[in-house]
Amino acid sequence: MHLAVDELSLVIDTGPDFRQQMLREDITRLDAIIFTHGHKDHTAGLDDVRAYNFLQRMEMPVYAHQEVLQQLRSEYAYAFDAQTYPGIPRLNLIGITEGPFMIFNTRIVPLPVLHLHLPVYGFRIGDFSYITDANDIPPATLEKLRGTSVLVLNALQQEKHVSHFNLEEAVAMAAKIGAGQTYLTHLSHKMGRHKAIAAKLPDGVALAYDGLSVNI
DSSP states (O other), rough: OEEEETTEHHHHHHHOOOOHHHHHHHHOOEEEEOOOOOOHHHHGGGGHHHHHHHHTOOOOOEEHHHHHHHHHHHTOOOOOOOOOTTTSEEEEEEEOOSSSETTTEEEEEEEEETTTTEEEEEETTTTTEEOOOSSSSHHHHHHHHTOSSEEEOOOOOSSSOOOSSHHHHHHHHHHHHSSSEEEEEETTTSOOOOHHHHHHTTEEEEEOOOOOOOOO
């Protein structure tokens, strides 16, 4: 998920195809990365940040809660060794909590949710909110979502799932949050064909897709 907010170029999570996505969308500058949680399908592309290190001649600021930062130190230990070598990803790890924080002049509000028992952060920036890998949104987070105009929300499949919203649950949650437009993401192959599922969705809810661009 790439966001351009004023002068800020920001990515939420770096999946396995991070490099391909950034090349496809011609993202030539990246100011920071935020992680929602530490599952590999959200962190596997971090090594490819080295291209931005080279182009921008700077470490990449990486924001996440401390448990995720510790996991990154373990998975990418070669980037944090006392004796490093040229070409490794250069990362500036920055811890966050549930409180709002700033990147440049942009205020970012963490949205704590649960992925079964695993704490995950969604994020709100202005009138845009992003929540992935969740099957429970606590009341305090619902309050933080009040007034969101565009929401991105995970919906893994049609059948019920142990740690993700399914399609029915995601549509119900979208109605509860009340954003003007909701895009469903983190769709699996079990969801079904795009055209068939899209035809079932209520007004104001749509399936996200690779390359989707939204202006707010």
